[in-house]
Amino acid sequence: MGPESQSQIKAVADRFGTDDLVVVLGAADPEALEVAAETVTTGDPAYAGPLAGVSLGLPVVHILEPEVKEQVDPEVYSEQVGLLELTLDTDAVQTAMRKLRHEGGE
């Protein structure tokens, strides 16, 4: 994740605290998911950006997970994500997310 994005996320966490803050991911590539999830939980895996060594410990879910989808207005979901849901590999995303949370000890 780029240093600018890390800096913005850090500023948000500093401003609002981490108690009721959640990160919802949208990446489709399992490797991209891993990097994004790691960055907002244990810190920047590349040790290059502002979140290097910063464990925000934020909960991470994905917009393509059924637990998230079921909370969204179906009309909005269909309009915003519907087509992407058909073209992206949702199974791979869900598997990657389960694996990430398991590795994170949740």
Added chain:
Amino acid sequence: MKLEGMKVIALGERDGVPGEAIASCLASAGANVVFSLTECFV
């Protein structure tokens, strides 16, 4: 995880679901989207 009333960072991706689309969805779920961005993973 219940998202209603939670503060959310929508961390989208250019080759996946963009941050704006995630933010729209979560707003309809009653979440408070405090930050949204679309990363480009290379």
